[in-house]
Structure formats: structure tokens, C-alpha cells
Amino acid sequence: MSTERDLPMALRAAYLSLHRVSDASFASYGVTADQFVLLATLSQGQALTQRELASRMSSDPSTVRAMLVLLDHGGLVKRQSHPSDARAKTVALTAAGKRKLQQLWNASQQIRDKMFGCLEPSDAGTLVELLRRVANALTEENVASLVALTNSTSVN
Amino acid sequence: MSTERDLPMALRAAYLSLHRVSDASFASYGVTADQFVLLATLSQGQALTQRELASRMSSDPSTVRAMLVLLDHGGLVKRQSHPSDARAKTVALTAAGKRKLQQLWNASQQIRDKMFGCLEPSDAGTLVELLRRVANALTEENVASLVALTNSTSVN
DNA sequence: TATTGTTATACTCTATAACTATA
DNA sequence: TATAGTTATAGAGTATAACAATA
Numbered sequence: 004m005s006t007e008r009d010l011p012m013a014l015r016a017a018y019l020s021l022h023r024v025s026d027a028s029f030a031s032y033g034v035t036a037d038q039f040v041l042l043a044t045l046s047q048g049q050a051l052t053q054r055e056l057a058s059r060m061s062s063d064p065s066t067v068r069a070m071l072v073l074l075d076h077g078g079l080v081k082r083q084s085h086p087s088d089a090r091a092k093t094v095a096l097t098a099a100g101k102r103k104l105q106q107l108w109n110a111s112q113q114i115r116d117k118m119f120g121c122l123e124p125s126d127a128g129t130l131v132e133l134l135r136r137v138a139n140a141l142t143e144e145n146v147a148s149l150v151a152l153t154n155s156t157s158v159n
Numbered sequence: 160m161s162t163e164r165d166l167p168m169a170l171r172a173a174y175l176s177l178h179r180v181s182d183a184s185f186a187s188y189g190v191t192a193d194q195f196v197l198l199a200t201l202s203q204g205q206a207l208t209q210r211e212l213a214s215r216m217s218s219d220p221s222t223v224r225a226m227l228v229l230l231d232h233g234g235l236v237k238r239q240s241h242p243s244d245a246r247a248k249t250v251a252l253t254a255a256g257k258r259k260l261q262q263l264w265n266a267s268q269q270i271r272d273k274m275f276g277c278l279e280p281s282d283a284g285t286l287v288e289l290l291r292r293v294a295n296a297l298t299e300e301n302v303a304s305l306v307a308l309t310n311s312t313s314v315n
Numbered sequence: 316t317a318t319t320g321t322t323a324t325a326c327t328c329t330a331t332a333a334c335t336a337t338a
Numbered sequence: 339t340a341t342a343g344t345t346a347t348a349g350a351g352t353a354t355a356a357c358a359a360t361a
Contacts, residue, residue, distance in 0.1 A: 014290055015177075017294040117297060127166060137177075
């Protein structure tokens with residue numbers, strides 16, 4: 004049993020499956036799976052700065068900015084000056100964005116049903132907890148030593 | 160307890176963390192995380208057709224083909240006519256590809272150590288099993304009903 | 316007829332680096 | 339000096355559809 008190979012591949016397979024079926028179910032709404040994640044993240048914390056938004060959705064500011072341009076164009080999101088920090092902008096859902104998110108949430112309910120349907124109730128919690136531990140262990144800070152070591156190792 | 164929101168996001172966060180640190184640790188070798196997955200998949204089943212390769216790495220034939228062009232250019236992979244099916248091509252690692260894969264495996268050992276270091280030995284197996292169940296539940300066949308329903312639902 | 320792979324094409328996400336304007 | 343966001347730029351992965359060759 005080579006769990007060492009299997010865990011990374013299983014993680015990849017599960018995520019890509021989720022991403023793929025999500026993209027498919029959102030396509031007719033003109034929204035991607037990643038854009039859905041952005042909208043859903045906003046709905047849980049209005050008036051985030053772009054950096055905070057990027058951090059919460061495991062992305063980076065540059066990527067988020069590109070996504071926001073698209074969503075802004077579609078009228079789903081609005082950006083305003085931060086009240087106390089003139090450098091920053093706060094991002095929030097528009098009314099249309101909230102309606103769209105509700106539609107997307109409904110459209111993807113069947114995906115979540117499939118996900119939870121194959122798990123015992125207690126398994127779902129376990130899975131979340133284990134995934135969080137893994138994500139945490141693989142933070143850039145935690146693997147920073149890795150970069151240094153890799154660079155000092157003979158390459159090629 | 161909104162596990163319903165949390166599980167998809169935790170899955171996303173864990174995978175993207177893994178992908179990011181992998182990309183970082185492979186960058187100096189001129190290889191991406193996804194290319195590493197392709198090479199590693201080949202090492203476990205030489206002479207796969209491109210379709211099989213795509214399926215095993217949770218990708219699609221068109222994407223795999225684009226990746227193979229890059230890897231072929233770098234001399235890490237070779238494609239040959241399938242012995243019994245003239246339409247198909249078999250893909251295999253070259254000698255250079257095998258050497259490179261060994262380097263990449265070593266370079267990424269610390270990532271796996273971090274992953275498994277945060278889990279009890281039994282947790283690792285549990286995690287793999289739960290992820291496989293989820294991935295399986297989210298196969299296109301299993302969510303095919305979803306597509307039909309989504310299309311018949313009023314959009315926008 | 317169905318399938319393997321190729322080609323053309325396009326778009327999203329990703330990410331680095333240089334820049335500005337503020338803090 | 340450090341930080342928030344923008345801009346320019348580049349590349350990778352993703353995916354669809356039309357096509358040729360073969361099964």
C-alpha cells in the first residue's frame with residue numbers, strides 16, 4: 004500500500020471532479036466554478052479588501068483582480084474605496100450578484116447532495132478536519148524551509 | 160455547523176496548497192506540478208494510450224496532448240504507434256524522463272513528509288478512502304442527471 | 316458507426332515584476 | 339519603508355468542435 008503516492012493523487016482527483024462538475028452546472032449561468040467561490044466568499048464577509056478576499060479563497064491578489072474585472076463587468080460585484088485606508092478597495096456583492104449567487108447555490112445543491120450522500124454524517128466532519136490539517140501543513144510558511152533546501156540542492 | 164459550505168472549501172484549500180507548494184518546489188527543474196503528475200502516472204503504467212493517461216490523471220485528452228507536446232520537446236517522454244491499434248499512440252518515459260522523475264520525487268519528499276506529519280498513520284488511510292468516495296460520487300456519469308436538470312431549469 | 320488522436324481556437328486562472336499612491 | 343492595488347505580460351491548463359485515419 005503506497006499511501007504516499009495515493010494521498011496526493013486522491014486529493015487531486017476529488018478536487019478536480021468537484022471543479023469539473025461545478026463548472027458544468029454553472030456554465031449555463033455564464034459563471035465559472037472559481038467565480039462561484041469568489042461570490043460565495045463575499046457573501047460570508049462583505050466589504051473585504053481584495054487581499055483578504057484572495058487569502059480567504061486560497062488565491063492571490065493578481066488573480067482575484069482579474070476575476071473581479073470580469074465579475075464587475077457582469078454587474079455582480081462592486082468595488083468601493085475603503086473608508087479608512089485610501090489605498091484599499093472594499094469588494095461587495097451587488098443586488099444582482101446576490102440573486103445570481105442564490106441561483107448558483109440552488110443549481111449546485113445536487114453536487115453537495117452527491118458529496119454528502121456517499122459519507123456517513125460523522126465522516127463529513129472528519130474529512131473537513133483532516134483536509135484543514137493538510138492545508139495548514141502545506142502553507143508557504145510551513146514549507147519555506149523546502150524552498151531554501153531545493154535551491155541549494157544540485158539541480159539537473 | 161455549515162459543513163455543507165466547509166467541505167468543498169476545505170477540499171479546495173487543501174488541493175490548491177498542495178499544488179502551489181509543488182509548483183514552487185519543481186520550478187527550478189523546469190517542470191510544473193501537473194507535468195509531474197503526468198510523469199508519475201506514466202511511471203506506474205508504461206505504454207498507456209493518451210486517453211488512458213488522461214483518465215488516470217483526471218484530465219482530458221486534449222489537455223494531455225498539449226502537455227505531451229511540451230514534455231516531448233523537453234525529451235522526457237516519447238510517443239510510439241500502438242502495436243495493435245494504428246489509431247492510438249502509446250506514451251512512455253524516456254531515460255531522461257525517468258531520471259528527471261527521480262529528481263522530482265526527491266525534491267518533493269519534504270512536501271509529503273509535511274502532509275503525513277500532520278496525520279496519524281490511520282488518518283492517512285481514512286483520508287484517502289473518503290476522498291476516493293467523494294471523487295467517485297462526483298463522476299460525470301453520477302452527476303449526469305444534474306446536467307439534464309440544470310438545463311431544464313429556468314436560467315437567469 | 317464509433318473511436319483515437321490532431322488541430323484550431325479561446326478563455327480562465329495563475330503569477331511575477333515594475334509601478335503609483337497611500338500608510 | 340511597507341503596503342494595496344494596478345498594469346503589463348506570459349504561460350499553463352482547460353475544453354469544445356471539426357477533422358482525418360482507423361477500428
